[in-house]
Amino acid sequence: MTEETREQVGFRLWAVSDPDLCAIITADDGRITYGELFAEVNRICHGLRARGVAEGDTVAVVMNNSAALAAAYLAAMQSGIYLVTINYHLTTPEIAYILEDSETKVVLCSARAVDTVLAAAGPGVDVFVDGGVGADGGFGAGRARPLAELTDGMPATDPEHTPNGSLMMYTSGTTGRPKGVKRPLSGISADKGALTYVWLFNEFGMHREAFAAWLVSAPMYHSANITPAIGALNWGGTLVLMDGWTPEGFLDRVQKHRVTGTSMVPTHFNRLLRLPEETRARYDVSSLRYVLHGAAPCPVEVKQRILDWFGPVVYEYYGSTEVGTTIARPHEWLAHPGTVGRPASISTLKILDDAGAEVPVGETGIVYMRQGEDRVEYHNDPGKTDGSRRAGLMTVWDVGHVDEDGFLYITGRAAELILVGGVNVYPAEIEGTLIAHEWVADAGVVGVPDPDLGEVPAAHIVLSDSAPDAATAVAAIRDDLAGRLAKPKLPKDYVVHPALPRDPNGKLYKARLADTEEVSA
Numbered sequence: 001m002t003e004e005t006r007e008q009v010g011f012r013l014w015a016v017s018d019p020d021l022c023a024i025i026t027a028d029d030g031r032i033t034y035g036e037l038f039a040e041v042n043r044i045c046h047g048l049r050a051r052g053v054a055e056g057d058t059v060a061v062v063m064n065n066s067a068a069l070a071a072a073y074l075a076a077m078q079s080g081i082y083l084v085t086i087n088y089h090l091t092t093p094e095i096a097y098i099l100e101d102s103e104t105k106v107v108l109c110s111a112r113a114v115d116t117v118l119a120a121a122g123p124g125v126d127v128f129v130d131g132g133v134g135a136d137g138g139f140g141a142g143r144a145r146p147l148a149e150l151t152d153g154m155p156a157t158d159p160e161h162t163p164n165g166s167l168m169m170y171t172s173g174t175t176g177r178p179k180g181v182k183r184p185l186s187g188i189s190a191d192k193g194a195l196t197y198v199w200l201f202n203e204f205g206m207h208r209e210a211f212a213a214w215l216v217s218a219p220m221y222h223s224a225n226i227t228p229a230i231g232a233l234n235w236g237g238t239l240v241l242m243d244g245w246t247p248e249g250f251l252d253r254v255q256k257h258r259v260t261g262t263s264m265v266p267t268h269f270n271r272l273l274r275l276p277e278e279t280r281a282r283y284d285v286s287s288l289r290y291v292l293h294g295a296a297p298c299p300v301e302v303k304q305r306i307l308d309w310f311g312p313v314v315y316e317y318y319g320s321t322e323v324g325t326t327i328a329r330p331h332e333w334l335a336h337p338g339t340v341g342r343p344a345s346i347s348t349l350k351i352l353d354d355a356g357a358e359v360p361v362g363e364t365g366i367v368y369m370r371q372g373e374d375r376v377e378y379h380n381d382p383g384k385t386d387g388s389r390r391a392g393l394m395t396v397w398d399v400g401h402v403d404e405d406g407f408l409y410i411t412g413r414a415a416e417l418i419l420v421g422g423v424n425v426y427p428a429e430i431e432g433t434l435i436a437h438e439w440v441a442d443a444g445v446v447g448v449p450d451p452d453l454g455e456v457p458a459a460h461i462v463l464s465d466s467a468p469d470a471a472t473a474v475a476a477i478r479d480d481l482a483g484r485l486a487k488p489k490l491p492k493d494y495v496v497h498p499a500l501p502r503d504p505n506g507k508l509y510k511a512r513l514a515d516t517e518e519v520s521a
Contacts (some may be wrong), residue, residue, distance in 0.1 A: 007208065010194035011074055012038065012158070014056060014236040023233060024067050025213075025257060027243035034236075037074075039156035040067075044075035046159065047150035051106060051126060055080035055163060056185060058102045062086045062095065062117050065220050065241045068130040068147060072108050073220075073230060078165030078190035084170065084180070088113040096120035098170055102180055104305040108147060112413055118143050134480040139193065164193030169223050171396075188351050197231040201329055203344045204315055206261075210290045211237025215253055215262035217245050224294055225263050232261075247271045251283035261290035266298040267442075267502060269306045274441065274464065280309070288313050294509055297410060297430040300338045307334070316340055318410060319347075325371065326408050339407040340400075347371055348393060351401060356390050364411055366400045368393035369397055399426060416510070418447035418455055420488040430491065433484055437477055439467035442500050444508045445491065459491035460513050470496045 008014065011034075014021065019035025026032070055061060059081055063069040067417050084102050086095055089109065093202040099107065099120055106126045107204035109117045114129045127144040164186050170178040186193065200206070211232035216239055220226040229239055240257045242249065245268065247305030253259060255278035272280070288310055294317040307314050318340035319325035326349065343349040350358050351365040359365040370393045399417070412426025419425070427445035434443035442462040447455040467473040474494045481490055501512040 008236070009198060009234055010191050011230075011233045012078070012162075012191055012194070014233075021236060022238045024070060025240045026067055027065065027241045037071060037233075040071045040151065041074045041078070042156050043154040044071055045079050045152035045162075045221060046154040048075065048079060048081070048106060049159075051150070053079070053081060053105050058103065058104045058168065060084040060085060060086055060099060060104040060107045061221070062088050062107060062113045063130060063221070064088060064110045064112065065216055066110065066130060066242045067241075068108070068110075069220055070229070070233065070239065073226065074233070074312060076165040077230075078159065078162040080185060081165045082168040082182070082185075083165060084168050085223075085226060086170070087221050087503065088116075088515050090116075090251060092116050092119040096122070098178065098180075099125060102168060102170075105220055106144070108150075110146075110202060114144055133237070162190040164188050164190050165225065167226075168332070172408055173388065179511065186261075194234045197227075197234045200228065200231050200342070200348055202236065203325070204290065204292070206290060208235050208237070210233050210261045212260045213238050213240050213257045213287075214406055215240045215242060215250075215257070215259040217253070217262060218268070222266075224292075228261070228263050228292060230521040234353045245277050246281075248279065251280070251285065253318070254288065255284045258287040258380070260287055261292075262325040263290070263292045265293060266302060267295050269293070269298065270435070270441065271301050273305055275300065276495060285310055292317060294318060294340075297428050299435045301436045303333065304337070318408065319369070319371075325369075331477065332407070336403065336405065336407045338409055339403075340410055341408060343408075344371075349402070350391075350393060352390060354467055359401075360402055362401055364399060366395050367400050367408070367410070367506075368395045369399070370394060418445075419511065420450075420456055421453040423488040425457060425489050427457065430459065430481075430489055431483060434459060434461060434477070437480055439464050439473045439477065441465075442502075443498050443511060444510055446510050446513060448493065450492070453488075456488065456492040458493040458495065460495045460497055462497055 015034040015038035019033060022031050023037045024032040031180050035167050048059065059076060061069055061072050061083065073083060084098065084104060087096055095116060099506055102123060103123060106128070107117055107121055108130065113131055124320045128147045128150045131149045166183055166185055168180050168182050170180050193249050200290050214229065214232040214237050216229045218224060218225045220229055232239055235297050235308055240253060240259060242253050258288045292308055292315065293316045298316065303314070307330065314330055315332060316328040317325055325344040326341035327344055332341065333339060348370045350368045352368050353359050353365050356446045362475045367391055397413055399412050400408055402408050410428065412428040416427050417424055418427065430445045434440045440461050441464040445457050448458045452458040463470065463473055501509040
């Protein structure tokens with residue numbers, strides 16, 4: 001294989017030049033070649049057009065990590081349509097809202113989600129199921145049909161017209177109803193659209209070898225996971241799928257397939273680090289070259305321990321569907337512990353105060369960013385779009401500061417600000433301090449009313465297996481924090497949970513925190 005061929009970018013190009021190359025290793029270790037995957041992608045394209053899906057229309061997927069999900073994504077990107085990837089853990093009303101708001105015409109779903117999707121889909125929305133049936137023993141009493149019905153009889157050949165499509169991601173909705181982040185369709189071809197992934201490779205300093213075996217362990221409905229996964233397919237890599245994350249399952253997959261890269265979240269790090277030392281030592285992770293992480297704050301101590309274990313291969317990024325990206329390469333993070341990095345070459349970053357003025361270096365304000373000249377909008381919500389934009393930049397209301405070298409540090413979220421007697425307190429700092437305690441496995445901090453101070457922090461925690469009884473553990477944690485945090489930041493109450501309500505990407509649903517066992521000490 002020539003160097004020119006090795007560096008080509010575009011799934012479609014690789015499918016033509018190397019059809020026998022392995023594109024996907026499924027969760028049950030089945031293998032799918034580039035040629036086989038391309039044929040299915042084309043059949044989906046033709047099938048959607050036969051169902052009346054035109055350029056600019058919307059298709060949704062509610063699917064677990066599978067070859068079908070990858071094929072649906074690639075099909076959308078060469079059909080000029082919007083693809084909405086929906087969290088299969090959502091409830092019927094939550095999915096119904098997204099389907100209606102996005103004006104979805106067709107839904108492709110996994111068998112595990114078919115009953116919820118059928119209950120959510122309105123009249124006129126076609127539902128196709130990948131593998132298996134619903135709880136009623138059939139495809140929703142005729143309302144849902146097997147995915148094969150969409151593709152059977154359709155040509156496996158490339159469509160004549162292949163305009164580039166776009167993801168339409170819905171914000172997580174952790175603090176309110178999600179909104180679709182919609183970008184204008186570019187009008188370029190699918191092959192040119194594939195070149196947009198080059199920024200990912202360049203910014204992280206990746207080479208094609210990084211994608212020799214790219215493990216997709218977290219759900220691909222999240223942009224942080226599907227973006228590098230499709231990037232791997234656009235560079236002739238192999239996706240190694242994992243459907244359902246466990247610490248040992250992850251380590252086994254890395255060792256078995258000599259995984260070279262993956263995308264993770266801090267929750268994964270925490271769970272890996274809680275494994276006994278002898279368990280960790282049984283697995284070889286030396287093949288890892290790129291471990292990308294983001295989506296949630298990562299305590300400094302946790303990040304340092306993972307770097308000590310995996311080596312200097314952990315790359316942190318900060319950003320969201322709406323805004324630009326910052327990147328902290330391993331050596332940069334080690335020199336600036338706690339940073340989420342500096343802006344990528346195509347990103348603009350400013351820290352602004354409430355009046356929209358840029359604050360001096362080191363001072364805290366609202367983080368505003370933009371990716372290139374990108375101009376996004378919240379679908380069906382111009383008020384939210386305008387309220388989040390200043391001087392061509394957008395914010396998701398994170399709070400932070402930059403140091404003299406231009407590295408960004410995230411302090412918390414403006415929406416989560418706790419005013420303790422007029423003092424600004426951000427939960428992220430308290431949560432990071434809690435997680436650093438050996439008896440705390442997980443933590444979330446919210447504000448609660450206080451008759452004297454207005455509101456005060458309350459800590460919701462999960463105790464580790466090594467912790468003593470709850471009352472003893474909480475008393476020790478209180479004492480530890482008293483020596484590490486200023487008084488306004490000290491939680492007044494502690495609530496012990498068996499688990500906190502997080503999505504698989506590590507985001508904490510703070511609105512769902514509910515007392516299960518309140519401990520006072």
